[in-house]
Amino acid sequence: SSKMASLGLRCVGVASVLLCAMHSSSAAEFESEHVLWSGYLPPHARQGNAIRLPGAAPPAASLTQTAYTINLPIDHNNPSSGSFALRYWIEDKYFKKGGPSFVELGGEGPAGGVGGGYMTSLGQQRNALLVALEHRYYGNSIPFGYPEGYSTENLKYLTVEQSLADVAAVIDHINSMSEYAGTKERTFTFGGSYSGALSAYFRMAYPTHTLGSLSSSGVVNNILDFPEFDTQVYVALKDQPGCAERLQDTTAAFVKAISANSPLPRALFGVRGDLPATDFYYMIADAAAMSSQYGSKLIMCKTLLSNMNTTDAGLMTEFASYVKSHWGPSFPLTCFYDTQCVKSGGASRWKGGTDRCWRYQKCTQMAYLQSAPAENSLRATALTIDALKTQCQEIFGVTPDTTDIQNMFGGANLTKNASNIYFSDFSDDPWQRASVQKEIASNLPFELVTCDDCGHCMDFRSPSPLEPAPLKASRKRFEAFMDSILKV
Numbered sequence: 256s257s258k259m260a261s262l263g264l265r266c267v268g269v270a271s272v273l274l275c276a277m278h279s280s281s282a283a284e285f286e287s288e289h290v291l292w293s294g295y296l297p298p299h300a301r302q303g304n305a306i307r308l309p310g311a312a313p314p315a316a317s318l319t320q321t322a323y324t325i326n327l328p329i330d331h332n333n334p335s336s337g338s339f340a341l342r343y344w345i346e347d348k349y350f351k352k353g354g355p356s357f358v359e360l361g362g363e364g365p366a367g368g369v370g371g372g373y374m375t376s377l378g379q380q381r382n383a384l385l386v387a388l389e390h391r392y393y394g395n396s397i398p399f400g401y402p403e404g405y406s407t408e409n410l411k412y413l414t415v416e417q418s419l420a421d422v423a424a425v426i427d428h429i430n431s432m433s434e435y436a437g438t439k440e441r442t443f444t445f446g447g448s449y450s451g452a453l454s455a456y457f458r459m460a461y462p463t464h465t466l467g468s469l470s471s472s473g474v475v476n477n478i479l480d481f482p483e484f485d486t487q488v489y490v491a492l493k494d495q496p497g498c499a500e501r502l503q504d505t506t507a508a509f510v511k512a513i514s515a516n517s518p519l520p521r522a523l524f525g526v527r528g529d530l531p532a533t534d535f536y537y538m539i540a541d542a543a544a545m546s547s548q549y550g551s552k553l554i555m556c557k558t559l560l561s562n563m564n565t566t567d568a569g570l571m572t573e574f575a576s577y578v579k580s581h582w583g584p585s586f587p588l589t590c591f592y593d594t595q596c597v598k599s600g601g602a603s604r605w606k607g608g609t610d611r612c613w614r615y616q617k618c619t620q621m622a623y624l625q626s627a628p629a630e631n632s633l634r635a636t637a638l639t640i641d642a643l644k645t646q647c648q649e650i651f652g653v654t655p656d657t658t659d660i661q662n663m664f665g666g667a668n669l670t671k672n673a674s675n676i677y678f679s680d681f682s683d684d685p686w687q688r689a690s691v692q693k694e695i696a697s698n699l700p701f702e703l704v705t706c707d708d709c710g711h712c713m714d715f716r717s718p719s720p721l722e723p724a725p726l727k728a729s730r731k732r733f734e735a736f737m738d739s740i741l742k743v
Contacts, residue, residue, distance in 0.1 A: 361396075362446070
């Protein structure tokens with residue numbers, strides 16, 4: 256096409272996705288009647304019933320399927336380090352000269368283009384140019400190529416600073432094209448979860464490249480020891496009488512069985528018999544926490560509380576059934592919960608980047624190590640901060656150090672130069688504890704959207720007349736804030 260020719264870049268076709276039997280039908284019945292208002296599920300949780308709920312799957316890249324690539328330095332501090340091809344997408348269907356540019360930052364998984372979510376809806380109304388980026392080391396944007404880029408030595412360029420420099424370079428490149436000249440001065444950046452943190456960081460680090468940012472569930476506070484994650488899940492479950500206690504009893508049953516060397520816990524999930532206990536405990540804790548994080552709290556609680564067999568075996572069997580049906584039978588089998596696989600599983604197990612590369616980021620800069628809290632813990636107490644650091648040491652030979660990134664961006668308090676960032680968080684999302692906790696300034700608005708099953712990044716979905724009133728109110732406030740910055 257003429258656009259492709261003017262870009263002068265290699266173009267490739269891309270896919271639009273990121274990347275159990277139960278002994279009763281109760282979970283399926285609950286799921287069919289329940290509407291999920293949440294962020295999109297991670298790739299390893301898309302093989303079960305949850306993916307069929309509204310809002311669970313990322314929107315297909317219905318507007319464009321063409322990926323452009325730009326050669327960027329592997330190390331922006333040393334251009335002689337070589338280059339790699341980073342993927343990005345442009346959709347100008349709604350764009351009119353003088354309109355803004357909306358840029359969605361990539362996160363910890365493969366990207367699939369400009370989809371049909373909230374940013375697209377906003378762009379259509381505002382004649383915006385729509386841009387989506389893939390994060391370095393994820394998907395097909397791999398420095399040193401696949402699979403060499405996944406080696407521990409080559410992962411050293413997987414940092415927040417390098418990623419932000421990538422974003423700035425893409426914005427500069429697009430602005431240099433005659434048909435999109437001037438868009439840099441009217442850019443607004445969008446991100447959710449980790450990319451929500453990046454969106455906020457980008458506004459602080461490159462204020463000449465974006466007028467403002469939406470940081471949805473943005474985890475800007477890089478907490479090393481993060482028991483508050485589990486505490487927030489407990490708080491969310493407590494409004495369902497008996498649910499938190501049932502989950503605690505279930506965890507205790509698994510711990511008791513594993514401590515007695517029973518093969519039953521691992522057999523129920525189909526994992527290898529020698530999977531380390533801490534890996535297993537992390538997997539079952541995440542399966543429960545994700546139910547709160549991604550708007551399935553009510554489904555999980557109804558399922559577990561409807562189980563009349565409260566023996567240890569009954570509790571374990573019911574929970575395993577729920578996990579395999581809701582998140583999919585492959586959920587416990589991925590590299591994500593297997594330290595040995597993350598360390599040496601091989602390129603075929605690491606494809607897409609999420610399992611190994613996101614663990615690398617957590618084990619170096621980002622942390623958020625989810626240890627068991629001292630009180631009311633839902634997860635096994637064996638998940639101590641030392642045990643989680645040991646996993647990092649075993650895989651990569653490092654332990655996390657968040658000092659530099661906290662000093663750079665200020666954590667939950669932000670740095671003094673922060674401005675024009677809208678923070679949205681959600682009441683059932685445990686990651687809210689790693690975001691800002693209050694409205695710091697009038698040009699740093701903060702909304703905690705509160706409702707049952709208000710989950711992670713729920714405002715990234717396309718607006719719906721059926722969505723909760725608190726979400727509608729937050730959207731209205733954000734759009735007025737953004738329009739005042741863009742002077743729409």
